Amino acid sequence: MGKMNYVSNIQEWQSEFSFKITIKVRFSETDMFGHMNNTVPFVYFEEARIEYLKNLGLMQEWTANHSEFIPVVADLQCDYLRQVFFNEIIDVYVKIAKVGNSSIDLHYMGINPQNEICFTGRNSLVNINRHTGRSEQWKNEWKEKLLNEIKNSIVSV
Numbered sequence: 001m002g003k004m005n006y007v008s009n010i011q012e013w014q015s016e017f018s019f020k021i022t023i024k025v026r027f028s029e030t031d032m033f034g035h036m037n038n039t040v041p042f043v044y045f046e047e048a049r050i051e052y053l054k055n056l057g058l059m060q061e062w063t064a065n066h067s068e069f070i071p072v073v074a075d076l077q078c079d080y081l082r083q084v085f086f087n088e089i090i091d092v093y094v095k096i097a098k099v100g101n102s103s104i105d106l107h108y109m110g111i112n113p114q115n116e117i118c119f120t121g122r123n124s125l126v127n128i129n130r131h132t133g134r135s136e137q138w139k140n141e142w143k144e145k146l147l148n149e150i151k152n153s154i155v156s157v
Helices: 010-015 040-055 059-063 140-155
Strands: 019-024 069-080 089-099 103-111 117-129
Touching: 019 040, 040 059, 040 069, 040 089, 040 103, 040 117, 059 069, 089 140
Parallel strands: none
Antiparallel strands: 019 089, 069 117, 089 103, 103 117
16 A cells, blocks of 8 residues: 555554445446446545535535535645455445644545555645635634544544
């Protein structure tokens, strides 16, 4: 397995994930050999991220019409470790790795039914003010929720 610069101990890192979505690779996401296109994990990361943030009760608040803030993806990367094919079932995990004053670092992991890691990823999500377009500190209650997620994932190891 390749070395991802955001993972120091793969077993420990993997054990800290608890939230996942399950995806079946669609035909339209593959090439003529049935191999998943390399852009597809980014779509899976987005879907997992949204469901995770909904689960935390944050996405609903951010997407409400009255909200001043919205999370924006500042960067996104993927490391491909195994081939994935049409009709394969992939569990896509997401967790918060780090909480900053106005951003969070999220990590992702895609696992096949043989419990093999197929791809991993990470991204920074920044809290942006809708009116100014500038980053703003997390509200205290949001930051507390985010920090509790990290604490709970480490405790469950």
